[in-house]
Each structure stands twice: as structure tokens, then as C-alpha cells.
Amino acid sequence: xxxxxxxxxxxxxxxxxxxxxxxxxxxxxxxxxxxxxxxxxxxxxxxxxxxxxxxxxxxxxxxxxxxxxxxxxxxxxxxxxxxxxxxxxxxxxxxxxxxxxxxxxxxxxxxxxxxxxxxxxxxxxxxxxxxxxxxxxxxxxxxxxxxxxxxxxxxxxxxxxxxxxxxxxxxxxxxxxxxxxxxxxxxxxxxxxxxxxxxxxxxxxxxxxxxxxxxxxxxxxxxxxxxxxxxxxxxxxxxxxxxxxxxxxxxxxxxxxxxxxxxxxxxxxxxxxxxxxxxxxxxxxxxxxxxxxxxxxxxxxxxxxxxxxxxxxxxxxxxxxxxxxxxxxxxxxxxxxxxxxxxxxxxxxxxxxxxxxxxxxxxxxxxxxxxxxxxxxxxxxxxxxxxxxxxxxxxxxxxxxxxxxxxxxxxxxxxxxxxxxxxxxxxxxxxxxxxxxxxxxxxxxxxxxxxxxxxxxxxxxxxxxxxxxxxxxxxxxxxxxxxxxxx
Amino acid sequence: xxxxxxxxxxxxxxxxxxxxxxxxxxxxxxxxxxxxxxxxxxxxxxxxxxxxxxxxxxxxxxxxxxxxxxxxxxxxxxxxxxxxxxxxxxxxxxxxxxxxxxxxxxxxxxxxxxxxxxxxxxxxxxxxxxxxxxxxxxxxxxxxxxxxxxxxxxxxxxxxxxxxxxxxxxxxxxxxxxxxxxxxxxxxxxxxxxxxxxxxxxxxxxxxxxxxxxxxxxxxxxxxxxxxxxxxxxxxxxxxxxxxxxxxxxx
Amino acid sequence: xxxxxxxxxxxxxxxxxxxxxxxxxxxxxxxxxxxxxxxxxxxxxxxxxxxxxxxxxxxxxxxxxxxxxxxxxxxxxxxxxxxxxxxxxxxxxxxxxxxxxxxxxxxxxxxxxxxxxxxxxxxxxxxxxxxxxxxxxxxxxxxxxxxxxxxxxxxxxxxxxxxxxxxxxxxxxxxxxxxxxxxxxxxxxxxxxx
Numbered sequence: 010x011x012x013x014x015x016x017x018x019x020x021x022x023x024x025x026x027x028x029x030x031x032x033x034x035x036x037x038x039x040x041x042x043x044x045x046x047x048x049x050x051x052x053x054x055x056x057x058x059x060x061x062x063x064x065x066x067x068x069x070x071x072x073x074x075x076x077x078x079x080x081x082x083x084x085x086x087x088x089x090x091x092x093x094x095x096x097x098x099x100x101x102x103x104x105x106x107x108x109x110x111x112x113x114x115x116x117x118x119x120x121x122x123x124x125x126x127x128x129x130x131x132x133x134x135x136x137x138x139x140x141x142x143x144x145x146x147x148x149x150x151x152x153x154x155x156x157x158x159x160x161x162x163x164x165x166x167x168x169x170x171x172x173x174x175x176x177x178x179x180x181x182x183x184x185x186x187x188x189x190x191x192x193x194x195x196x197x198x199x200x201x202x203x204x205x206x207x208x209x210x211x212x213x214x215x216x217x218x219x220x221x222x223x224x225x226x227x228x229x230x231x232x233x234x235x236x237x238x239x240x241x242x243x244x245x246x247x248x249x250x251x252x253x254x255x256x257x258x259x260x261x262x263x264x265x266x267x268x269x270x271x272x273x274x275x276x277x278x279x280x281x282x283x284x285x286x287x288x289x290x291x292x293x294x295x296x297x298x299x300x301x302x303x304x305x306x307x308x309x310x311x312x313x314x315x316x317x318x319x320x321x322x323x324x325x326x327x328x329x330x331x332x333x334x335x336x337x338x339x340x341x342x343x344x345x346x347x348x349x350x351x352x353x354x355x356x357x358x359x360x361x362x363x364x365x366x367x368x369x370x371x372x373x374x375x376x377x378x379x380x381x382x383x384x385x386x387x388x389x390x391x392x393x394x395x396x397x398x399x400x401x402x403x404x405x406x407x408x409x410x411x412x413x414x415x416x417x418x419x420x421x422x423x424x425x426x427x428x429x430x431x432x433x434x435x436x437x438x439x440x441x442x443x444x445x446x447x448x449x450x451x452x453x454x455x456x457x458x459x460x461x462x463x464x465x466x467x468x469x470x471x472x473x474x475x476x477x478x479x480x481x482x483x484x485x486x487x488x489x490x491x492x493x494x495x496x
Numbered sequence: 497x498x499x500x501x502x503x504x505x506x507x508x509x510x511x512x513x514x515x516x517x518x519x520x521x522x523x524x525x526x527x528x529x530x531x532x533x534x535x536x537x538x539x540x541x542x543x544x545x546x547x548x549x550x551x552x553x554x555x556x557x558x559x560x561x562x563x564x565x566x567x568x569x570x571x572x573x574x575x576x577x578x579x580x581x582x583x584x585x586x587x588x589x590x591x592x593x594x595x596x597x598x599x600x601x602x603x604x605x606x607x608x609x610x611x612x613x614x615x616x617x618x619x620x621x622x623x624x625x626x627x628x629x630x631x632x633x634x635x636x637x638x639x640x641x642x643x644x645x646x647x648x649x650x651x652x653x654x655x656x657x658x659x660x661x662x663x664x665x666x667x668x669x670x671x672x673x674x675x676x677x678x679x680x681x682x683x684x685x686x687x688x689x690x691x692x693x694x695x696x697x698x699x700x701x702x703x704x705x706x707x708x709x710x711x712x713x714x715x716x717x718x719x720x721x722x723x724x725x726x727x728x729x730x731x732x733x734x735x736x737x738x739x740x741x742x743x744x745x746x747x
Numbered sequence: 748x749x750x751x752x753x754x755x756x757x758x759x760x761x762x763x764x765x766x767x768x769x770x771x772x773x774x775x776x777x778x779x780x781x782x783x784x785x786x787x788x789x790x791x792x793x794x795x796x797x798x799x800x801x802x803x804x805x806x807x808x809x810x811x812x813x814x815x816x817x818x819x820x821x822x823x824x825x826x827x828x829x830x831x832x833x834x835x836x837x838x839x840x841x842x843x844x845x846x847x848x849x850x851x852x853x854x855x856x857x858x859x860x861x862x863x864x865x866x867x868x869x870x871x872x873x874x875x876x877x878x879x880x881x882x883x884x885x886x887x888x889x890x891x892x893x894x895x896x897x898x899x900x901x902x903x904x905x906x907x908x909x910x911x912x913x914x915x916x917x918x919x920x921x922x923x924x925x926x927x928x929x930x931x932x933x934x935x936x937x938x939x940x941x
Contacts, residue, residue, distance in 0.1 A: 031770070039903075094519060099523040100525070236516050239562040593937065
């Protein structure tokens with residue numbers, strides 16, 4: 010029997026008619042839809058039960074307490090332990106996988122080896138003065154750096170001061186105490202007059218002022234509207250770079266109104282107020298508010314001798330809620346800017362911001378977890394976020410590493426051949442500080458000398474933005490640049 | 497055995513307290529596995545389930561005033577526009593929680609809901625989510641990663657609601673502890689500008705704040721009954737509420 | 748005419764056989780587990796037949812899932828016998844501190860949220876309700892993977908028709924929803940998706 014064309018059609022017809030009574034179309038449809046919901050190329054989270062561990066953030070000196078969500082040995086989420094973190098902090102666990110992560114030694118932009126870096130560093134140590142620059146003094150690692158500097162002939166230990174510390178330098182000069190021991194007792198402050206200080210933008214540790222505000226009143230005197238100015242209870246419009254003039258005008262007003270006693274600045278009230286671009290009545294009103302709302306303090310973004318003197322007149326230095334001194338602070342050290350003009354080499358810890366390096370250093374050994382900066386000299390891969398023990402300089406507490414660093418990474422301590430000392434709690438307490446203003450400081454005010462640009466650069470964080478923060482940058486929330494979304 | 501009684505989750509955002517720091521946006525992106533912006537992404541095509549907008553009063557110099565407005569899904573309650581238009585039933589107004597939830601895996605990608613949403617709170621995945629090599633290990637296991645071609649939005653961090661429910665169940669309780677369920681943006685706010693909770697609960701802070709005389713809702717005239725409230729003492733800020741985005745941008 | 752009908756019926760029969768017999772064979776591929784594991788022996792040796800002795804549920808409601816290699820290493824630092832499974836466990840996983848890539852019979856897609864805490868603690872369901880008598884088994888049954896979706900056959904169920912399934916067979920959304928509706932529980936998308 011030969012099959013005919015008609016038979017084939019009948020066979021096919023039977024097959025088509027009955028296929029709907031088999032699982033073939035239905036099951037394949039179901040599986041295909043599950044397949045399209047679970048593309049194999051879409052990344053999947055790691056498997057494994059979730060557990061929470063405690064640690065501390067090492068991105069900036071604020072050392073915020075962290076609760077770290079761990080799964081399968083990886084950090085998969087961050088949360089603040091006492092209060093919130095900053096915008097950078099919430100994505101910090103992603104930074105270890107940033108494409109710019111540094112895992113090999115680089116020399117002048119070219120890949121190199123640890124052996125070559127060590128040989129070069131030993132040669133530099135033998136030849137002449139080297140400086141070890143510590144971006145965050147007071148940690149266990151800082152002790153190792155100091156010891157290395159002591160036992161190596163010609164070696165120097167220097168620290169980087171934060172802009173907040175820099176701004177306190179004139180106060181330290183008047184009060185005669187090391188700047189390391191001074192700090193703002195903002196937790197007890199009622200009113201802050203900020204002279205262009207970015208109080209709500211991360212000043213003094215990202216979330217410190219934000220946590221205190223709005224219980225603490227902020228008056229912002231500034232030339233250009235900032236985020237702090239937007240949120241402040243009151244905003245005073247001043248001319249660019251005239252912070253010192255406003256401070257001097259306020260000093261005159263305080264003395265005129267008999268709200269304080271002490272020496273007067275050489276510049277007259279009318280002249281200072283005119284230079285600051287503030288009406289006389291407003292100056293007087295501000296002075297009265299400052300005196301009435303004690304404890305109050307005046308904070309400037311840059312080191313201004315006039316602001317320091319104004320704080321002394323106001324009685325804010327040594328008073329609760331003002332500028333106070335504490336013991337238990339790290340031992341005084343040279344600032345990086347005070348290093349000698351010529352240095353054979355400088356070793357920069359990973360806490361040193363990328364744009365900072367000693368001006369006179371012939372060769373730079375920079376520890377960093379991420380590539381960045383000018384890449385001149387040696388770039389030495391350091392452990393990244395949560396990959397090494399983090400010390401809190403204020404309390405001496407240590408958070409052990411939670412994550413395993415990638416191969417090829419070394420700590421500065423290991424590079425120097427040292428060993429991290431055991432964590433030692435810091436006994437820190439506020440100590441009495443008396444301060445009298447003998448004469449108005451003669452140093453020239455800081456304003457209108459082009460230092461604003463330099464100060465902004467110094468503010469750049471020491472770390473790369475995590476990719477999640479790209480959103481944050483794209484939304485133009487950062488200061489400058491108008492802030493409007495492109496239509 | 498009983499289940500928890502129906503809740504209506506909502507939030508009140510105090511605009512006078514928002515400093516525009518952006519921590520809520522990063523925390524949201526990290527919590528919800530939002531991939532880094534694609535190289536070609538623009539503010540319109542990127543993914544920002546929580547977006548802080550900066551709006552000014554149009555003044556200059558000393559007269560200039562600005563405010564930061566965190567915008568997320570408003571979880572509209574009445575004839576929720578996105579739910580109404582979805583041909584796929586990929587969005588629903590959850591009866592138990594009041595959360596307008598989006599099921600990206602069910603989404604067709606027609607973007608009808610994005611057109612319907614008055615708040616621009618919905619985002620389309622124009623690209624496959626991609627992380628730099630290795631960074632997928634930081635993904636939050638509590639939230640599924642979305643794919644290219646689907647719409648997503650704020651689900652009030654439902655992964656955290658699940659965790660809170662698991663915790664309550666392990667302790668043998670039917671009701672979750674309100675302290676265990678706080679969306680990432682609420683937790684990330686250093687100035688505690690965002691209050692979150694059950695609007696049905698007469699004792700909750702969020703209910704009290706939502707009824708405060710300073711509180712308002714964006715585009716309330718549309719009658720969609722959003723569950724995200726805002727508050728401000730400033731007259732001009734409250735005046736922004738009924739203006740469209742284009743108007744606000746023009747100043 | 749009769750001849751045409753015959754061919755039609757042959758076509759019907761052929762496709763019915765292909766659909767009901769051929770499809771399951773063609774669709775699923777049987778995969779071997781990394782090594783043999785005996786639940787029964789472990790329950791006897793440890794003296795505890797409770798599932799949550801090893802598959803723990805934390806106080807915060809986090810279900811630990813399969814024990815980690817470090818739990819195995821507590822006893823199996825050296826092979827406990829001469830079987831191939833012992834040798835594989837010790838050499839490939841315990842010594843290298845790697846996690847065993849078990850093929851999980853009940854693995855659900857990533858967008859599914861299943862809470863062991865809610866189902867076992869609040870609803871008081873026994874583990875066997877979904878996992879069958881896996882805990883008493885003396886061998887690991889064959890793991891059958893769907894070639895298209897990549898998930899275990901257990902999700903759909905043994906029977907290709909899904910007809911007259913036994914209680915622990917099938918873990919598709921329909922099955923979840925069926926029970927939730929029957930018991931009067933929430934069936935919002937959010938309850939079981941993430």
C-alpha cells in the first residue's frame with residue numbers, strides 16, 4: 010500500500026487536531042514563559058542565609074557605626090547603627106567592585122610589582138628624608154607610622170588636617186592649645202552662625218549636623234545659595250569672600266551693644282559692614298541674636314582669625330556648646346603643609362585624599378584602593394571598604410574586617426613591616442579651657458584672595474563615588490551646576 | 497490562626513527638613529538592586545524610584561528660595577491610574593497593605609502606566625541591568641533583579657516588609673512590629689524628614705502628621721488620593737503642590 | 748474514506764503518544780547530584796529526625812536552607828568510609844572550603860518569595876506537606892531539570908497532566924494560590940513575589 014498525498018494530509022490533520030489535547034502546547038508555553046522571566050544573563054543575588062554584622066565605616070573620619078547585611082560571605086546591604094549614613098555610605102559596599110579598583114601596583118601609570126615598589130621605597134629611605142603622611146591620625150596604624158618615622162633616620166611623620174580642623178587653627182593660636190585637641194560641642198549648641206560653612210553638606214562628618222538640625226538653629230551667611238542656606242532658619246546675603254568683614258562688623262556690634270568686652274578690630278563697623286554688603290541694622294540684629302541665643306558659636310569654612318576672635322568675644326571658646334578642648338586627642342603632629350620644601354619621597358596612607366601630596370616630594374608612594382588622582386609615582390593597592398580593621402580615632406574602638414580583600418592588596422602597616430597594635434580605648438573628656446583676647450588678631454583676613462578654589466579642592470572626598478551614587482550625581486543634587494534637570 | 501488586619505501604608509515627607517543630601521536615593525538604589533545608570537541613560541531613561549528634585553521660587557540673589565522634593569510612587573488609592581490602565585494586571589493595589597505593587601515579570605513593557613502616572617514615578621528598563629564584574633555579589637537577596645523591557649517603581653521596599661513578616665512569624669506573632677518595617681529611604685534620612693507607617697492606625701505618627709495643617713499632597717486635585725503626603729511651613733512650597741512639573745521647571 | 752480516517756487516527760495516536768510519553772522524556776534531563784547523601788543515616792547518627800536540626804530557622808525568621816560545608820566538616824574532616832561520596836565530599840568541598848553545588852528539588856525562580864517561617868510557624872504546615880518524605884530517604888532521588896526553564900521537575904509535579912496530584916506534588920503559582928484561596932489567605936502579588 011502506497012501512501013497518497015491525501016493520506017499524509019489526513020495524518021497531519023489528525024496530529025494537528027489532537028495536539029491540543031496533549032500537554033505539548035500548554036507545557037511548552039508555560040516553560041517558555043518561565044524562561045522569558047528568568048533570562049540567564051540577568052545577574053542574580055548570591056545565595057545563602059542573610060545575617061547582620063556590625064562594623065564601622067572607614068570612608069571618612071566620622072567613622073559611622075554600620076550594620077552590614079551579609080549573605081554568602083559578601084556585604085549585600087548597609088544600614089547605620091546609630092542614625093543614618095551619607096549618600097556615599099549607602100553604596101559603599103559596591104565600591105570594592107568598582108572598575109577603577111586597584112589590585113596591582115602601578116608606577117607612573119604602568120603596571121609594576123610589590124617587589125619593585127619595596128626596593129624603591131628602601132632606596133628612598135636610605136637616600137634622604139622621607140615623610141609618612143597619615144590622613145587619619147589616632148588609629149592603630151598611626152602608631153606604626155610614628156614608630157617607623159622614629160626608627161628610620163631622616164623620616165618624618167605628618168598628618169592631613171580636615172578643613173574643619175584647619176578652620177580651628179586661629180582659635181588654637183589664640184587659646185594656646187594644639188589644634189588636635191579642639192572641637193565644636195555642637196551637641197549642646199543652640200544657635201550656629203555659619204559663614205559660608207557647608208554645615209548640612211557633610212561638614213564635620215557627613216550626618217553630624219543633619220542629626221542635630223533642626224533642633225539646632227542655623228543662620229547661614231553666604232554669597233551664593235547653598236543647600237545649607239536653603240534649609241537654614243535665616244539666610245544673610247553677603248558679598249563673596251567677605252566672611253571676615255562680617256565677623257569684624259559683628260564684633261563691633263557686640264561691643265557697641267555692651268554684650269561683650271574686649272579689643273576692637275582696626276576696621277570700623279561701617280567699613281566692615283559695607284564690605285560685607287550687610288545693612289548696619291541687620292548686623293546689630295544678628296549680634297543681639299547671637300548673644301541672646303547662647304550657647305551660640307560662629308563657624309567659618311576657612312581659617313579666619315577674625316572669626317576666632319569673634320568667638321572669643323562671644324564667650325564661645327571654652328564654653329559648653331561652643332569650641333571646647335578635650336584630652337585623649339592624638340598627640341600633636343606636623344601638618345603635611347609644614348613639611349620641608351624638599352623630600353626624597355613621601356608615603357601616603359590610603360586615607361589621604363587623592364589631590365593632596367607634599368609639594369616637595371620627589372617620589373610619591375600612594376596607597377589607594379581605587380585608581381585616581383594624577384597617578385604620578387607609585388600607586389599601591391590597599392584594602393577596600395570593610396576589607397581591613399577600622400579604628401575610630403575618637404573612641405579607640407576597632408571594627409575587624411568583614412570581607413576578604415582581593416589578591417595583590419597590602420596594608421600600609423604590612424608594607425612598613427609593622428604589626429597593627431591591639432586596639433586601645435581612648436579616654437576622652439572635655440577639659441576646661443580659658444581663653445582671653447588680648448588684641449584683635451593682626452593677621453590679614455582670608456577673603457578675596459582666591460583661596461576659595463583651593464578650599465573646595467581640599468574638600469573632595471578621598472574616595473570614588475560608588476556607582477549607585479551616579480544617580481545622585483546625575484540628578485544634579487551636588488552643589489554648583491545650577492541644579493536643574495536637563496529637559 | 498489569623499492574618500494581620502488590612503493596613504494602609506503611607507508616608508509624610510517634611511520638606512522643611514530635607515537637605516537634599518541624596519542618601520535616600522542611594523539607599524533606595526542599593527536596597528532595590530537598581531543597576532548603575534547605562535552610559536546612554538538620561539534623567540528620563542535612567543532608573544530613580546526615589547528622586548529628589550530641586551525646585552526654586554525663581555527669585556535671584558537674596559530673594560532666591562529653593563526646596564528639595566523627594567518624589568517617589570504616591571501609592572494612589574482611588575482609581576489608581578496605573579492599575580486602571582494596565583492590560584496585563586501587572587500592577588495592583590494590594591488590599592492587605594495599600595501598596596500599589598508592580599510585578600515586573602508580568603509586565604509587557606507597553607508603558608501605558610507611565611503615561612497614566614501624573615507623578616513621573618514609573619521607570620522603564622531601557623537596558624538590561626548590568627553591574628561591573630563582581631559587583632553583582634552586592635545585590636540584595638530580598639529583591640529580584642528586573643530585566644530589560646519592563647516597568648518598575650517604588651514598592652515601599654516590599655523586601656523589608658517580607659523580612660518583618662518572617663521575623664514576626666518566627667516569633668509566633670501575626671502582627672509585624674512597625675519598627676521592623678521601614679523603607680530604605682525612611683531609614684536613610686538623617687534629618688528624619690520622612691515619617692512612614694500605617695495610615696489606618698490612629699496612634700501612628702504618620703497618621704497624625706498627614707492630618708497636620710501644614711501637610712498637603714501633590715496634585716491632589718486629580719482625586720487619586722495619594723498616600724504620600726508632604727508638609728512645609730512655607731507658603732510658596734505648599735503652592736507648588738498643584739502645579740505641573742513643566743510649570744515648576746519654568747519657574 | 749475509511750482509509751483517510753485510519754490515517755487521521757494514526758496521526759491522533761502518534762501525537763498523543765508523543766505528547767504524553769515523549770514530551771516528558773524529551774523535556775527533562777536527569778542530572779546527578781554532586782555526591783550521594785543519605786538523610787536517613789544522618790538522622791540516625793545525629794539522633795535527631797527533626798528537619799530543623801540542620802535546616803535551621805533563625806529567630807529573625809531567616810531560613811538557613813542547606814547546611815554549609817563547615818557543618819559537614821564537623822564530622823567529615825577525613826572520609827568516614829570508603830564510598831565514593833565520602834571521597835568527593837572531603838577532597839572537593841571540605842578540603843577546599845567550597846560550598847557543595849546541590850541541585851535543589853524545590854528551588855523557585857528568583858522573583859518568588861517563600862517564607863518558611865510563615866508556613867511552618869504560623870500556618871503550622873509540616874515540612875512533608877511540600878517536601879514529601881525526603882528526610883527519611885536513604886538516597887537522593889534523581890534530579891530532573893527542565894531543559895527550557897531550567898527548574899526542577901518538582902515545580903510542575905511528577906505527572907505531566909497535573910491531574911490527581913498528591914499533596915506534595917507541584918509548586919507552581921496555581922498551587923500556592925489554590926491553597927491560599929481555600930484557606931482564605933491573602934493572594935496579593937506582593938505576598939509571594941519580590
